[in-house]
Amino acid sequence: MKNLKKTAIALLVATVLSGCGGGEEETSTGGSGGSGNTVQNVNVGFNRASFDIKEGDAGNTQVKLTFQTNVILNNPLKISYVSENGTAKEGSDYTGGTGEVTIPKGSRSADVTLNVIGNTVHQSNRDFKVLISSTEGEKMTVTKGTDSQTIRMLDDDPEPVVTFSSDVLTVHEDIGTIEVPLELDRQSEKETTVRVTLSGLTTRDVDYTVTGTDIVFGALVTSGNYPIKIQSDDLVEGTEDITVTMSTVVNGKLGTEKSMKVLITGDLKLPDTGYTNFYNQGEFNASAPDSEHPYQDGHYGLDKEPMHSGNGYASFVYQKIDNAGNPMSANATDHSCVYDQHTGLTWEIKAGIRELPADKLGDDDNTNNKDEKIAYGNQYWGSKRNQYLWNNPDSKTNGGQTGGILDS
Structure with missing residues (x-):
């Protein structure tokens, strides 16, 4: 009987020890269990696959990237990341694309900041990527989820x-x-x-x-x-x-x-005034100016030398021309106009009243006593009272008025 009691006690102790799991280790399949020898299954990645940001006109615009895990970590997880150029280039379009970040124990995420460089250049939208290159953590099995994020830089500059x-x-x-x-x-x-x-x-x-x-x-x-x-x-x-x-x-x-x-x-010049004297301390006809009033009219133009090479008064340099604009000799008497080579001005020689051929006069026609012009063939009889005798249909040079043979 005594031996039977000892056997029963031994069996009870063995049963209790067996219920406590004995001395064997257990491998965790995830969750937030205690530390010790537990190995976590951790999946890590970016919180999104892409991100859009306006570049700005100057300086840096910050971009926040978030790394996250599927479980609360029992131990710290170090993540290394690198950038990969697309149409955007590191150094000229963005900085900070390569580095490391650690998600601490008891957390599920960590952030890093990159800088997008602004400018005022009109250009297309550009992009680059940031990738998870490696991870390091104790007592965990790590797999990657969204292991890259594309940052699209939106151009906010208008066309030039x-x-x-x-x-x-x-x-x-x-x-x-x-x-x-x-x-x-x-x-x-x-x-x-x-x-x-x-x-x-x-x-x-x-x-x-x-x-x-x-x-x-x-x-x-x-x-x-x-x-x-x-x-x-x-x-x-x-x-x-x-x-x-x-x-x-x-x-x-x-x-x-x-x-x-x-x-x-153009080649046309304003005519000189013909005034060759100067103002000098209250005198208006002085031969020289005073020191307080230099650069007077008498200093300039052809009229500063009364005996200039032209044959007209002051600044005029006259040339006789025929009715076709051809130059004639200085002693010509049948010229139609006088042309000034300095200013480009042209004066018509006004003819006196001339007799029309007798066969062109009517019985009651007293044309020769009238202030009007009569056309006959290619000739025109003009009165001295007429102000001009010209016709110019070229709108580029006629000043907006064509004139006319019979205008006065």
């Missing part, structure tokens, strides 16, 4: 606006080739092409020549020029103009001022 650098460019016809300057208000990674049209008082291939109608701005270039070759001639003429107008633009926008003028100064 093209304008002329100046409103007016004044040149002389002897200048040769000129450059009409244009500019973009910002850089663009794409070529910008501007097409222009030409108009004005000038005639293409007579007063000027061009080789095309397009101005191309290369990538990242903000200034350009449109060449125009000005043609020189021997004509004495007034100021002419070329109106350059931007009509279309590719990869850009037209500014509000779409036109500019090239003024080609």
